[in-house]
Amino acid sequence: MNLLIFVSLGYVMVLFIVAFAAERAARAGRATWLRSSMIYTLSLSIYCTAWTFYGAVGFAVRSGLEFVTIYLGPSLVMLGWWWTLRKLVRIGRTQRITSIADLISSRFGKSNLLAIGLTLLAVAGTTPYIALQLQSVTQSYAVFARASQGGTGEINQTVTALWIAVGLAFFTILFGTRKLDVNERHDGVVMAIAVEAVVKLIALLAVGVFVVWGLSGGIAPMLEKIDASEIGAWDVSGGRWAGLTFLSAAAFICLPRMFHVMVVENDDERHLRTASWAFPAYLLLMSLFVLPIAVTGLDLLPEGSNPDMFVLTVPLSQGQNGLAMLSFLGGFSSATSMVIVATIALSTMVSNHIVMPIWVSVTGGGVSVSGDVRFVVLLARRLSIGAIVMLAYFYFQLSGGGSALAAMGLVSFVGVAQALPIMIGGIFWRGATRLGALCGLGIGFAIWTYALFLPSLGNGLVFSDAILANGPWGLEWLTPQALFGIKGLDPILHCLLWSVLFNSAAFVLVSLCTFPAPMERLQGAQFVNVFQQAQPSRGWSQGAAQSEDLMIMSQRILGAREAQALFEKEARLQQGAQGALPEPTPEFLENLERKLSGSVGAATAHAMIGQIAGGMSVSVDDLLAVADETAQIMEYSNKLEAQSFELTRTAEQLRQVNEKLTQISVQKDGFISQISHELRTPMTSIRAFSEILRDSDDMQASDKARYAGIIHSETLRLTRLLDDLLDLAVLEAGRVSLNLSDKSLLEVVENAVSSSGVSYSNTLQVTREDPPAEIMLFTDVDRLSQVFINVISNAVKYCTAQEPTLHIRSFEQDGTVIVDFIDNGAGIDEDMRSVIFEKFSRVGETQAGGAGLGLAICREIMHRLDGDISYLGGQNGGAFRVRFPARLTTIQSSV
């Protein structure tokens, strides 16, 4: 007995050392082999608890080959990894899922109510299971105690169980709550579990080999013995066979501890591929010798021996104490590894979904992650570990260790299987809603409690015999283990059938009838389409999920286009490919932070990036809230920006006007000096000739007449110039009054041609190309013909051809009349074309002595008539185009 305690303690010491060494190796970065597929597969073996180690043989004794269904379900799930597990693991990694409650609450819009419900379900379902482990270890102790002291030694089971419970809690707290982030691997724990997986496998195989080859003489005799035994006849209930296979498959996915090792502790998705066949192989080995051990136990041990302890008692009865010791360690390993992982998983759920929300609401603490919050979380986890183990201990005390191990295990399985419909629905069906999940889970939980869990506590504890037999208040259809009057079903099967049926039905129906909140829809899309959204490389690095989050946040702050451009640029830099999200490398994060700090300030940007890149306890809701606030600030600042832009534009306009005024002032100066010059030239000759006439007495009459003629013509020229100036001034000032009247275009052109005198002289040949239909004008025809005359007389003056001709072409286009005057002269040089309409601009020093105001006046007139006059290039000669509306409606005022 003392030896047993010594060996147990020694074994625990070894586990401690292994766990410590693994933690150290992980910290030192030498942990690559710790994270291999093999370790992952072995860590999955916590599915095989003491229940399977000891209880499978008992199960086989009671029901024959049926025990194997408990392993067939998980084998199928693992082999079908491509369907479900792959998606679960990917979602777990991208969404940084910490537990099954976290998964489901995240899927349904981060509903904490759902998380609390699942946590309660998990605690209710797992506590009996932990009690079961305590019970099996205590029982195995008792078996040894009896054997070593000749069947007289009885141990105090209460004290033993308490010590085991305390030891397990201590170990779990030590290695399970070192890190706050559950997403980081617990290397020490995982390594210890892997070692224990090997120990229990070797122990069971050793007992099996001993039984088959040592006691029965080989495989063939063993098979004969099986057939000859009381379980040799094939008598399996089809319903239980299929039902238990389904149940074990469901539990394999939904058990909190399985979810923890399979999804949360998963380090690399490729491990799943290896485990897909390696774990079924492990299960096969674990169940290989169960029947032989059961048959041998039935054969060798006295009637009434506890079949759950055959794994221990068979070697002991043969005097194989060493083998029995190994077997005991195997059972011990199974129990401890299960308890450790289960309490880690449960404590995470309890602290994250129950304690923390309460703490936050009580202290009013914000969402900021500071040291004290971390401390609170860790403390909550440690306390919950202790509380859960103690709860299990009290359950063990309460139930008195009476019920068969296997039965309790199955009750647990049915409980956690209630999470299956909403979990599968959640990851494959976008239409699943939070209310649907709540209803399904609630109904499933209620039926399980009523129809299986409470009755399983034993008759008389909660339900009296009368209720169990006839239903409450005599309502027979409510009889806990025969709902709706269906009697004779196996209780497990009965509860599984009704609970899963009603659970799924409520889930689907309510989901169909309700409408999900935005957060639910967002999360639903992310969960269901996890493979479409993710780039292939995404699942491989833990940071890829963050890129998505960063992208969403950046879009809310920077605006979609700019954020996308930024990310695309970074992706191209990193991978040389477009379309993928960039890895959140430190450089990129820095870059992004800088970018964001331009919008929201450095401190906020740093906090936000920190929350996504390294943070944990801030929900997306909080981030969205911050981003919305930021968006409001941005909107406000956008308004300010618009106002300041308006101001800038006004200032710009003022500046332009000022510039124009300055220019006009310069022009005016130039104009005055031009005018003075133009006036001065005729004045000079008039003065000179008038002085000659005054001072010369002996002048011939002919000379006198000639000088007087010069003076007269200069005066005329002066008058014309002043007329023109006056005309221009009136036109420019907009004070001209238009004399609107009706007249046909043909008439106007004819008058202009005849007025300019070309029809009488032979100086210019005029050809006309008139419009097909008569165009009636309503405009100031006198002004218009003034323009025509001016253009025609320009052609007369400046056309340098041998036989000058002028082609006048007129047509109408959409109410606009266009008249072209094209001569066959040299035309106007390109660089002069822009200035010919300016005042006092003359092309070259030609024989004609105009003041250079003609075209300026034409331009002003045309402007008044809502038209324009322009030089027409590319016509093999000088060409002017006059364009004006046929019917003048709006009168242009001065610029």
Next chain:
Amino acid sequence: MSDRGSVYDAPDTGGRLFLERRGYRQRRIIDAARILPIVGLLLWLVPLIWPDAGEGGAIGTAQATLYVFAIWVVLIAAGAFLAWRMAPHEEPASDGANNVQGSAR
């Protein structure tokens, strides 16, 4: 890193109608991996139609055990084969690559 991702996502067809030989093979292997658990389930449900003890042609537990375990072995072998074929030209020990990923984040 991206080509390693194709282990877990069906190779992207990029909207093309026909795949090159390797991508095609990869997809059929994934199909096989999908079918495998269904085949296993059907085979393991076969015992349900066996006659019970006492009826004519009833079989013993030993025979049933052999049947269940034989299927188990076949499924494991098939699963291992598919898992091996699914890994496109990886080094046999994935540990090294693992490390690279661990530090790349």
